[in-house]
Amino acid sequence: xxxxxxxxxxxxxxxxxxxxxxxxxxxxxxxxxxxxxxxxxxxxxxxxxxxxxxxxxxxxxxxxxxxxxxxxxxxxxxxxxxxxxxxxxxxxxxxxxxxxxxxxxxxxxxxxxxxxxxxxxxxxxxxxxxxxxxxxxxxxxxxxxxxxxxxxxxxxxxxxxxxxxxxxxxxxxxxxxxxxxxxxxxxxxxxxxxxxxxxxxxxxxxxxxxxxxxxxxxxxxxxxxxxxxxxxxxxxxxxxxxxxxxxxxxxxxxxxxxxxxxxxxxxxxxxxxxxxxxxxxxxxxxxx
Amino acid sequence: xxxxxxxxxxxxxxxxxxxxxxxxxxxxxxxxxxxxxxxxxxxxxxxxxxxxxxxxxxxxxxxxxxxxxxxxxxxxxxxxxxxxxxxxxxxxxxxxxxxxxxxxxxxxxxxxxxxxxxxxxxxxxxxxxxxxxxxxxxxxxxxxxxxxxxxxxxxxxxxxxxxxxxxxxxxxxxxxxxxxxxxxxxxxxxxxxxxxxxxxxxxxxxxxxxxxxxxxxxxxxxxxxxxxxxxxxxxxxxxxxxxxxxxxxxxxxxxxxxxxxxxxxxxxxxxxxxxxxxxxxxxxxxxx
Numbered sequence: 001x002x003x004x005x006x007x008x009x010x011x012x013x014x015x016x017x018x019x020x021x022x023x024x025x026x027x028x029x030x031x032x033x034x035x036x037x038x039x040x041x042x043x044x045x046x047x048x049x050x051x052x053x054x055x056x057x058x059x060x061x062x063x064x065x066x067x068x069x070x071x072x073x074x075x076x077x078x079x080x081x082x083x084x085x086x087x088x089x090x091x092x093x094x095x096x097x098x099x100x101x102x103x104x105x106x107x108x109x110x111x112x113x114x115x116x117x118x119x120x121x122x123x124x125x126x127x128x129x130x131x132x133x134x135x136x137x138x139x140x141x142x143x144x145x146x147x148x149x150x151x152x153x154x155x156x157x158x159x160x161x162x163x164x165x166x167x168x169x170x171x172x173x174x175x176x177x178x179x180x181x182x183x184x185x186x187x188x189x190x191x192x193x194x195x196x197x198x199x200x201x202x203x204x205x206x207x208x209x210x211x212x213x214x215x216x217x218x219x220x221x222x223x224x225x226x227x228x229x230x231x232x233x234x235x236x237x238x239x240x241x242x243x244x245x246x247x248x249x250x251x252x253x254x255x256x257x258x259x260x261x262x263x264x265x266x267x268x269x270x271x272x273x274x275x276x277x278x279x280x281x282x283x284x285x286x287x288x
Numbered sequence: 289x290x291x292x293x294x295x296x297x298x299x300x301x302x303x304x305x306x307x308x309x310x311x312x313x314x315x316x317x318x319x320x321x322x323x324x325x326x327x328x329x330x331x332x333x334x335x336x337x338x339x340x341x342x343x344x345x346x347x348x349x350x351x352x353x354x355x356x357x358x359x360x361x362x363x364x365x366x367x368x369x370x371x372x373x374x375x376x377x378x379x380x381x382x383x384x385x386x387x388x389x390x391x392x393x394x395x396x397x398x399x400x401x402x403x404x405x406x407x408x409x410x411x412x413x414x415x416x417x418x419x420x421x422x423x424x425x426x427x428x429x430x431x432x433x434x435x436x437x438x439x440x441x442x443x444x445x446x447x448x449x450x451x452x453x454x455x456x457x458x459x460x461x462x463x464x465x466x467x468x469x470x471x472x473x474x475x476x477x478x479x480x481x482x483x484x485x486x487x488x489x490x491x492x493x494x495x496x497x498x499x500x501x502x503x504x505x506x507x508x509x510x511x512x513x514x515x516x517x518x519x520x521x522x523x524x525x526x527x528x529x530x531x532x533x534x535x536x537x538x539x540x541x542x543x544x545x546x547x548x549x550x551x552x553x554x555x556x557x558x559x560x561x562x563x564x565x566x567x568x569x570x571x572x573x574x575x576x
Contacts (some may be wrong), residue, residue: 005499061379094415095447120495120496120497120498121497121498126556135316137403139498140494141498142495149473161485168494170485170494170495177495180488180491180492180495180505181495183486183488184492184495184496184497184498184500185491185497185499187483188483188497188499188500188502188503190536190539191479191483191503191536192499192503192562193535193539193554193555193558193559193562194535194536194538194539194558195476195479195532195535196536196558196559196561196562196565197538197557197558197561198471198528198531198532198535199531200468200471200528201561201565202564202565203468204468204471204472204565205565205567206428206430206456206458207408207428207430207458207460207465207468207469207472208408208428208472208567209408209409209410209427209428209472209473209476210408210409210410210427211473211476211477211505211506212342212472212473212476212567213567214502214503214505214506215475215476215479215480215502215503216562216567218499218502219504219558219559219561219562220559220562220563221555221559222559223552223555223556223559224456226555227468227548227551227552227555228353230543230551230555231543231546231548231551233548234543234544237543238540238544239544240486240488241536241537241540241543242540243486243487244482244483244486244536245536245537245540247482247485247486248478248479248482248529248532248533248536249529249533250482250485251478251481251482252526252527252529252530252533254530255518255519255522255525255526256522256526258431258519258522260515260519263515263518263519264511264512264515266481267481267511267515267518268442268511269485269515270481270482270484270485270507271481271484271507271508271509271510271511273484273485273489273507274480274484274504274507274508275483275508276490277484277489277490277493277500279493279494279496279500279504
C-alpha cells in the first residue's frame with residue numbers, strides 16, 4: 001500500500017509542491033484544504049491524488065505532513081491539531097520564518113518528528129490558480145531540524161527537495177535561518193515596497209527598464225502573510241534595513257560631494273563583490 | 289544605392305543594435321570601431337555589413353550615425369568629430385544621460401540633426417561577445433529631440449526602435465529624462481550595489497531566492513561607465529536616494545515599534561501601488 005504525503009493548504013506554494021511531488025517514490029499526495037472550490041480545482045488540474053476537507057481524517061492517514069500556510073496559519077493549525085498527527089510521522093512546513101514555528105512545534109507529542117522547511121521559491125502571485133509544479137527548479141531548500149530529528153526524516157526531506165527540482169539543500173538553526181532570511185528575502189521585499197512608495201512611481205511607465213521591473217517585482221505581495229513574516233522576524237529585519245540605509249547613504253554622500261574618485265572606488269568595490277558571489281538573475285537559472 | 293547607418297562603438301549595446309538593425313529598410317550597417325579584434329568579431333558574427341577603423345571615412349558615408357559608448361566617450365567623440373558628419377545627416381546616441389550629451393551636441397553644425405536616444409535595455413555584461421540582437425525586444429526607447437529636430441528624423445528613429453523590437457517610444461526633454469532615469473534606472477543600480485555592500489553577502493549563498501538574485505543582478509556593472517552616468521546626473525540621483533532612505537526608514541520605524549497595524553497598512557498601501565502600476569518582471573515580458 002502506498003504511503004501518504006498530506007499537504008495542508010493548497011495555495012501558491014502548497015499547490016506547486018503538491019504538483020511537483022506527484023510520483024515521488026511510493027507516496028500518494030493528499031491535499032487538506034478548507035474550501036470546496038480549492039479541493040475541486042486541485043483534483044481537476046491533477047495537483048493531488050486525493051483531497052479532503054476533513055483535516056483530522058487526513059492527518060490520520062499521513063506519513064508525512066507539509067503545513068503550507070501563512071506563519072500564523074501554521075501556528076494556529078499546530079495549536080488545534082497537535083494531537084491529530086500519526087505517531088512516528090514526519091511534519092514539516094514551508095513558511096519563511098522558523099524560530100516561532102519551531103517554538104510552536106514543541107506542542108507536538110514526542111512521537112511526532114518536526115523538521116522546519118523553507119523552499120526558497122515563489123512568485124508575486126497567490127493561490128492554486130497560479131501554482132507551478134516547476135516553481136522549485138534551481139532553487140534552494142533550507143531545512144531546520146530539531147536536535148532530536150531522525151536522520152531518516154532528514155534524508156527523506158532531502159529526497160523530496162531534490163525530486164521537486166531544488167539545486168541545494170542546507171541545514172541550519174532556526175535563529176540563523178531567520179537572521180539570513182531577513183537579509184536575502186525580507187529586505188528584498190522591503191526594498192521593492194519602498195521603491196514603489198516613491199512619489200514618481202506612476203510617472204515612470206514607459207521609462208522603466210529591466211532593472212526596475214526586477215527590483216519591484218515582489219512588491220505585489222500579500223499584506224496579511226508578510227505582516228506575519230516580518231513581525232515574527234522584526235529584530236533581524238530592522239537591523240538589515242538599518243545597514244542598507246547606511247550603505248545607500250554612503251553612496252549619496254559620495255554623489256553629494258561630487259567626489260568622483262570616491263564614487264568610482266565604491267562602484268569598483270561593490271560591483272566586484274557582486275562578481276565574486278556570482279549569483280545569476282532568476283531568468284538565468286539553468287533548468288535541469 | 290543603399291543608405292548607411294553607422295554605429296560608432298560595437299560593445300554590448302552598439303553590437304546588439306547593429307545586429308538588430310540588419311535588414312532595416314534600405315540601410316546597410318557600418319560599424320566604426322577602434323580595435324581590429326572588435327572589427328573582425330563583428331564581421332565574422334554577422335553583426336554588421338561592413339566595418340572600419342577610420343572614423344572620419346566612416347562618418348562621411350553615414351546618413352544616420354549612432355554613437356554607442358560611455359557618456360564621456362560620446363562627448364569626446366562629438367568634440368573630436370563634430371565637423372566630420374555629413375550635412376543633412378541624423379546623429380543619435382544610446383547612452384543613459386541626456387542633458388550633458390545634448391549640451392555637447394551644440395558643437396555640431398546646423399546642417400546636422402541631433403536627437404538623443406536611450407533604448408532602455410541592457411544586461412550586466414559588456415562587450416560584443418555578449419551582444420544579443422534581441423536585447424531590445426519588449427523594452428522602451430526614449431527619444432530626446434531638440435526643438436529644431438526634423439520630424440522625418442523623429443519618424444525614422446521610431447521606425448528603427450520598432451524594428452529592433454521596442455514596445456514603446458516616448459519623447460521627452462533631456463532634463464525630464466535625466467530626472468526619471470535617476471529613479472527608474474540609476475537608483476536600481478545603487479540599490480543593487482548597496483545590497484551587495486552588506487557584511488553578510490558571502491554568507492548568503494545557498495539561502496538566496498529569486499528576489500535576491502533579481503535585486504542584485506545589475507550590481508556587476510562597469511565602474512567607469514557608471515561613474516560617468518551617475519556623476520553627470522548627481523543632483524537628481526542624490527534626491528531619489530534620499531527619498532528611498534526615507535521610505536525604508538518608515539518601514540524600519542513600524543518594525544522597531546512592533547506596530548503591526550501600521551506595518552499592515554504600509555504593506556497594503558505599497559503592494560497596492562505595485563499592483564496598480566502592474567509592470568511585469570523582466571522574465572515575463574512577452575516576446576513579439
